[in-house]
Amino acid sequence: QVQLVESGGGLVQPGGSLRLSCAASGSIHSVYTMGWYRQAPGKQRELVALITPTGSTNTADSVKGRFTISRDNAKNTVYLQMNSLNTEDTAVYYCNADLRYYSGVAVNTRRGDYWGQGTQVTVSS
Numbered sequence: 001q002v003q004l005v006e007s008g009g010g011l012v013q014p015g016g017s018l019r020l021s022c023a024a025s026g027s028i029h030s031v032y033t034m035g036w037y038r039q040a041p042g043k044q045r046e047l048v049a050l051i052t053p054t055g056s057t058n059t060a061d062s063v064k065g066r067f068t069i070s071r072d073n074a075k076n077t078v079y080l081q082m083n084s085l086n087t088e089d090t091a092v093y094y095c096n097a098d099l100r101y102y103s104g105v106a107v108n109t110r111r112g113d114y115w116g117q118g119t120q121v122t123v124s125s
Helices: none
Strands: 002-007 010-012 018-026 028-039 046-051 057-059 067-072 077-082 091-102 109-115 119-123
Touching: 002 091, 002 109, 018 028, 018 091, 018 119, 028 067, 028 077, 046 067, 046 077, 057 067, 077 091
Parallel strands: 010 119
Antiparallel strands: 002 018, 018 077, 028 046, 028 091, 046 057, 067 077, 091 109, 091 119
């Protein structure tokens, strides 16, 4: 009933830029904090950035000053603008959303944590 669909990954040269998008769709009542995580080969998934509905953000030190998270509440969409990319940014990037959705029983809602399918970002010359 709820899906997160990511787009925007790809291959880029060091120093280049990419913009990731993630749209939440389905029987959504409210979307709370949205965020981006990444997982490089052989490493654990790590937080990249979070954003609340009011626009407050939390960005990992490793990407601060290079990556910017933003969102469009009307579209239930979160973005990640990535600049000055380097090889250490190579990873699968996942979006995450804490949201409330209609359960299908009358007007009842439930809260859940959802993940996108992941999009590959490769930084290489």
